[in-house]
Amino acid sequence: QQPVQxxxxxxxxxxxxxxxxxxxxxxxxxxxxxxxxxxEAPVFLMxxxxxGEQKGHEKISASFNEKKQQSSLYLTAxxxxxxxxxxxxxxxxxxxxxxxxxxxxxxxxx
Amino acid sequence: GAVVSQHPSRVICKSGTSVKIxxxxxxxxxxxxxxxxxxxxxxxxxMATSNEGSKATYEQGVEKDKFLINHASLTLSTLTxxxxxxxxxxxxxxxxxxxxSGNEQFFGPGTRLTVL
Numbered sequence: 001q002q003p004v005q006x007x008x009x010x011x012x013x014x015x016x017x018x019x020x021x022x023x024x025x026x027x028x029x030x031x032x033x034x035x036x037x038x039x040e041a042p043v044f045l046m047x048x049x050x051x052g053e054q055k056g057h058e059k060i061s062a063s064f065n066e067k068k069q070q071s072s073l074y075l076t077a078x079x080x081x082x083x084x085x086x087x088x089x090x091x092x093x094x095x096x097x098x099x100x101x102x103x104x105x106x107x108x109x110x
Numbered sequence: 111g112a113v114v115s116q117h118p119s120r121v122i123c124k125s126g127t128s129v130k131i132x133x134x135x136x137x138x139x140x141x142x143x144x145x146x147x148x149x150x151x152x153x154x155x156x157m158a159t160s161n162e163g164s165k166a167t168y169e170q171g172v173e174k175d176k177f178l179i180n181h182a183s184l185t186l187s188t189l190t191x192x193x194x195x196x197x198x199x200x201x202x203x204x205x206x207x208x209x210x211s212g213n214e215q216f217f218g219p220g221t222r223l224t225v226l
Contacts (some may be wrong), residue, residue, distance in 0.1 A: 002153075032215070041203050041217040042154070044112075087153065089215075095167065096142055096213040100154045 001026050003090050005101035012078050012108050020104045022088030023070035031064055031071035032089040032098055035082075042087060045073075075106070083108045113137050114206050116218030123194055124226055131189045131221045133204030139184040140206035144215065145177075148201045160187040194225040 003024045010018050022031060030049045034042035048064035048071055059076045075082055085105045089098035113136040123129050133143055141162045146154040158179050159167040166179035176198075178190040187206075191198055201222055205215040 030213075034217075041116075041220045044214055044216055047214055091213075095159050095161070096207045096215070097144060097156055097159050098215060099156070102153045 114218040135206040143187040
């Protein structure tokens with residue numbers, strides 16, 4: 001079951017904040033977040049392994065609510081370099097394969 | 111660390127020919143690698159899971175005989191698109207799974223295949 005991401009797209013000015021949500025109809029055991037720039041491969045941002053876990057990387061952080069079966073990615077004081085499409089991935093099966101959401105396109109303008 | 115390379119980055123071929131794409135984990139061993147296909151402005155679609163020393167596991171709807179996968183070593187997996195047709199034109203991306211508690215996947219830079 002493909003996770004659902006929202007919003008589909010967001011436009012920000014430099015310095016503004018954004019939240020990207022990822023939810024699943026099935027129980028989640030981990031959530032992986034990636035950012036992909038146009039024409040490039042996705043870049044690993046972070047993984048959240050258990051309910052309630054929060055992680056941060058520079059000004060990008062994420063939370064994982066196991067009960068609500070969702071994760072949120074927080075981008076604070078956005079920079080131009082944050083532009084790209086953000087994907088969340090959830091595990092399917094025991095081999096570690098991920099099912100990705102449709103992505104959220106983030107555009108940061110000067 | 112956790113660098114994955116993919117070669118070639120771009121390839122243009124004639125219809126009916128075969129194309130081989132290599133995926134290498136440069137600084138770690140990956141018993142499991144994945145092959146994805148991505149159409150413009152769409153998400154990553156998992157094609158197959160490649161395990162070192164065993165047959166690949168293909169996703170439903172992916173033709174095994176058309177997309178041949180070989181995982182010959184702990185650092186190399188190859189995808190061969192056989193008898194390519196224009197509809198096979200796409201962005202193919204591999205990822206290698208690190209042996210960590212979270213099974214993080216690290217992606218290669220992708221291969222843009224254009225079949226004329």
